[in-house]
Amino acid sequence: MMRVEIDPVLIEKAVFFACREDASAECELHNAVDPLYPVGDDPRREEAFRAVFMHWFHRLGLHGQIADFLAERPELEGRVTRCLVREAPAERDESVEVLAPRSDAGNAARTLVIQITPQRLASGRLSCDALRRELLHAADIVNPRFAFRRDDLLGGSPRENLVRDRYHVLWRACVEGRLLRERRLEQPVLDAILRAASRAFGSARTPEKIIEQGVAEFLRRDDVTHPDLLAAARDPALLCIPVAAASRTEAGTSNEPDDLFSHDALPLPVV
Numbered sequence: 001m002m003r004v005e006i007d008p009v010l011i012e013k014a015v016f017f018a019c020r021e022d023a024s025a026e027c028e029l030h031n032a033v034d035p036l037y038p039v040g041d042d043p044r045r046e047e048a049f050r051a052v053f054m055h056w057f058h059r060l061g062l063h064g065q066i067a068d069f070l071a072e073r074p075e076l077e078g079r080v081t082r083c084l085v086r087e088a089p090a091e092r093d094e095s096v097e098v099l100a101p102r103s104d105a106g107n108a109a110r111t112l113v114i115q116i117t118p119q120r121l122a123s124g125r126l127s128c129d130a131l132r133r134e135l136l137h138a139a140d141i142v143n144p145r146f147a148f149r150r151d152d153l154l155g156g157s158p159r160e161n162l163v164r165d166r167y168h169v170l171w172r173a174c175v176e177g178r179l180l181r182e183r184r185l186e187q188p189v190l191d192a193i194l195r196a197a198s199r200a201f202g203s204a205r206t207p208e209k210i211i212e213q214g215v216a217e218f219l220r221r222d223d224v225t226h227p228d229l230l231a232a233a234r235d236p237a238l239l240c241i242p243v244a245a246a247s248r249t250e251a252g253t254s255n256e257p258d259d260l261f262s263h264d265a266l267p268l269p270v271v
Contacts, residue, residue, distance in 0.1 A: 002070070002077055003082050004070070005085070006063075006066065006086075007086040009087055011057045013087065013122075014057065014122045015029065015057055018060050018123075021122075029056060032052050033049070036049055062121055065121065065124060065127070066121075068127065069114075072132065072135065072184070073135055073136065073139045076112065081110065081111075082111045082112070083112040083114065084112070084113050086113070087115070087116070087117065091117055095115045096115075096135045096137070096138050098138045099111045099112075127184075129185050136178065136179060146224075146226055147225050153167060162203065163230075163233045165200045167229050170224075170229050170232055173193050173215050174218050174221065176190065176219060177218070181222075193215065194215055201214075201236050210236075211236075
């Protein structure tokens with residue numbers, strides 16, 4: 001079972017921000033905390049502070065947000081044994097990432113790190129689009145079927161940088177498509193992904209229509225793996241291959257870009 005550890009500083013700040021919205025709660029919190037300040041630097045004071053804020057963290061239901069957020073990706077269980085939730089200095093620094101030794105010693109060596117601002121946690125906005133995308137990327141990384149290899153994306157030559165850019169835009173498309181089908185996105189960024197793909201693949205003089213069709217196919221697929229992404233990133237000619245295969249098996253489906261990038265064209269679940 002994944003062990004979740006939350007930075008006490010994040011807990012304290014989130015509780016303070018949440019209580020500011022309720023005058024009576026803020027007053028009650030201060031009544032519990034203020035008597036602890038004169039105690040001095042006694043270690044027992046720190047323990048008392050943590051106990052008070054942990055009590056309020058649960059009382060305000062803030063802990064439930066983290067549990068609900070992680071529950072969106074049950075596939076993480078058994079693949080990551082530790083989740084560290086800590087403070088991000090600002091919203092632009094919020095992230096979800098997987099830390100593991102270069103020579104991965106197995107699931108026990110992996111740590112999922114979630115960095116969020118206390119304001120986000122206090123306001124109940126943890127499950128936002130940006131963090132959901134990053135959480136799904138993290139789930140892919142630890143999924144054996146996805147077969148992620150970090151070493152394939154290292155290097156700093158112009159060619160390696162270009163391949164990495166192409167890889168990431170196609171991966172973004174896969175993640176966006178899956179989250180759309182799960183109805184977990186409030187503001188899809190399909191146009192931004194397509195613009196990024198045009199920049200990344202345009203240098204290979206790949207026709208714009210092929211780029212659109214290829215990206216749309218990656219949007220539709222649930223079974224994409226790291227080798228699939230890497231192959232298409234290295235050879236733009238492969239972008240059109242999945243589309244051709246799909247055309248043979250899905251008679252009557254339009255391959256026009258307007259249809260491919262329509263939300264209605266994506267296979268969404270019935271709810």
